[in-house]
Amino acid sequence: MNPSKCAFGVTSGKFPGFIVFQRGIAIEQAKIDAVLRMLEPRNIHELKSLQGKLAYLWRFISNLAGRCQLFSRLMKKDVPFQWDEAYDKVFKSIKPYLMKPPVLVAPVPGRPLILYIAAQERSVGILLAQKNVEGKDNALYYLSRTMTPNELKYSPIEKLCLALIFSIQKLKHYFQSHSIHLVSKANPLKYVVEKPVLLDRLARWHLQLHQFEITYVPQKAVNGQILDDFLADHPMPAEWELCDDLPDEDVFVIEVTPPWKMYFDALELYLLHQKEKYYLTPLH
Template structure:
């Protein structure tokens, strides 16, 4: 079946052909037997990144084998992730074309080792359609951030990667905690927070507290970005060292 029917009309025909080829190649693949085959898999997945929710999290079991002097060992966690990715690609989400006159909705999530982004837009029926997925692992230094600061990192990551969307649209940021408040209202900014502050000032971003999970798009996104249960939420402005975080409803 042509993958075009799944991913909507956001791609031209040549891009669609490459997407379909990568999906079909992954679905035909056997489990990697060495680092070379694993790199081939990850290259194909990287091309499909905007279509896959929490790609970074899904690929985490593979990451350790890409490090120097680490022996290749395809274990149960790798096998589970590989099968999960294949299952996901059997029924990929519908990504639709952008409507220029409408605002965009941005969901951000921070896990222990990665951040995830979902960019969406409401259609004529007021249902949210997915435009873009993004995710990445944190650097060793970023792993030391407080959970709230990791949420800010996710927002800055979205701005840096999707800047052209932010420049031409108003953005409704939705989450269970307010990263804008953390950066914009802090009395004393570190060098990093100061840089984040300057980036945030460039765009029209409004924050809405996520009080309830509505719609399959958000349900699926949160399911792909599960948060540790012991991380608690507070709407008070935290100190940089205070550990708070988004939790699932």
Template sequence: MSLADYFVRASEPHAPSDGIIGGLSTTQEAELQRLVQQLQLSDGAPGPSASVLIAPPSPDRTSLMTLCFPDEIDDHGTFAEIGDVVDGAVPRDEYVAPTPEVVEDVIVAVDLFDGPVGLVEGASDLVDPPLPLMFYRDLSPIFDIDDEIAQHDSDDDSSPASDSDPVDQRVSPAVGDTEIVDFGTADQPRELRIGSDLSTDERDSLIQLLRSYLDVFAWSYEDMPGLDPSIVQHRLPLLPQARPVKQKLRRLHPRWSLQVKEEIQKQLSVGFLSVVEYPEWLANVVPVPKKDGKVRVCVDFRDLNKASPKDDFPLPHIDMLVDSTAGHSMLSFMDGFSGYSQILMAPEDMEKTSFITEWGTYCYRVMPFGLKNAGATYQRAATTLFHDMMHRDVEVYVDDMIVKSRDRSDHLAALERFFERIRQFRLRLNPKKCTFGVTSGKLLGYMVSERGIEVDPDKIRAILDMPAPRTEREVRGFLGRLQYISRFIARLTDICEPIFRLLRKSQPTVWDDQCQRAFERIREYLLSPPVLAPPTPGRPLLLYLSVSDVALGCMLAQLDDSGKDRAIYY
């Protein structure tokens, strides 16, 4: 008997069960548990004997906790099953292509489509089967033009359009430190943000420079010609044994069908899609509800991703990029317009991205989100463009770009070199997400400035606002948030040892007084977190150790110009 045999098909109407399968005998329940366990193990979940200690390959994968809790640590040196994404940021040195926000209850609700649901394709006479959680990692969101236009039409960063994509918040200036300069007219504004603490000469010179390079910004989709194909095109090589897969057309709920059609029409009008006939590959669109009642349209590229080899082009280590940016007196933050859509698909591979709808079959002319190697392709393009500028006065993480200067007087020259380069290769910036000439800003979940590296206040606020966790899931969520900012917390393992103990095997999740005291100590500590210094080349490093009965902690430090210790890493 297979796992699918336990799911109720939709041949007859049935009441919603909230994801709980009832009516099983004791023998069937035991068999179901065994099949579920096999499925989890096949997906890479740690087995019962997974207690091997692996030293971390980079500083932000601390292995201190593995010394005390080997049974709970996975092969990345992190607690198993702690959320991979914390507040929209990726805590490891891996880039995850932006995917639609999907709340868990949307995925598991049996009556998601207001009707009976079957889990096996073709089993339902009314709608398509619901999809497992892992499915959404391989979806490609059709770019939501309404969201992008709304960002240009509104200055309110709290609007639904601005918070629809957490990846957009990876890079931003410090709030309240900017002013808006309009380079357009009343009918056609062209607004850019610059630092508000610039001197009069600095401000005038920066405005003059920006006016000279207004063509590097995309004010509309007509201003976006696409990156020079001689630099990059996205290709889709296939494994030798791969065979084309054509998915059958899935049914859509009527309330979503028209929204999907409108989005596809917008994509066609701006040239992101083409009509295709007789494609060998076919994927389905999958609508995902958004907070504002609209639908984000995604494409199910699972079959194509399985048939594609992995592109191993590396992404920057986040901690090293942050360290390299901190300590500079002036910064400019920039973001590419429309993300991946600036990279053209290789003509011979366009049809492989084909998807099917009620109104026809279409393929992408630009690189969509959700493809297996899209992030690597974008990073390769960025590295090719800025290879001789990176780690000097430019840092790049996929489509996020920072120009930095230790001397304020050098910043305009660095910006001009940057603008010349992107003008040459036709990369366009998003004016809504660019800020020039500021002294601090948010970078990949951290605050960077000349004085050092600080925790993003939003992440601290999220932890301080959390109630005391009571379930294992809540405990893992709390520890996952702490893990992302662990470099700022001294003696984290020692303080939180009672909480870590709850994750041990055969340990009941009982939140006792010791756990509550540890929870309160961490919250009190985060009320005034330290400011870390980036390492200074050429100066000796100091390592301080703290040893207790349950943990080993350390602090990496350097002496500053005054001879005082400055913490670099906990």
């Protein structure tokens, strides 16, 4: 044991990008200042530097992937770097959020967790929270990511399913130790679990959902500032019509026929010179 690398009886600890103390987990102030001091990127190298600094903050910023999705256009090969008002608006929207960064808390054993999910046209966002003794939501974790080209073709309800599956894959240890109350615009559980025929990705999603205790709570039944902020960070396209009803569910009909029983006629066998003959008739 190296005494110079040991500390006992401390009230807080510093880790790469964040600080752990009694209240929870907070962003390291030096990481915040590094972003606040940055000017508008003038080339691809400065943009990569900005994204590298934001990588330390992804778990603290709601919908970071959705906010920075526009930057990916400038990262493509053979695309000239032209910083316009659209990019500047995204860049400036991040700084005010860092002026009042959230403090993430550790979950309390025995209490259910609340999972807020949202989907946009090109990204999905997740907020994991838990109510405290005062009945207010405390944020535990923020997640977000952009969609792949194939995922962009999903229907709105399937994009919500994608957000749910993404949260399970990244926060599986929380799902294993707590019951989950799922809050979203529509019910992705119904879309997957109650579908009459499961094929391809729906079958894979069903297997992952079946492992955990997840209960859907309609979004309109939940109130609170944390939900309002989450919805403001994940505006849903106005043209989307979210519906968890199963399309063409009435056409999936299984026809059950009565069983058949085999009869053997010994007299007929004798008359036909011991040639076997069978009759198949349905039971009544």
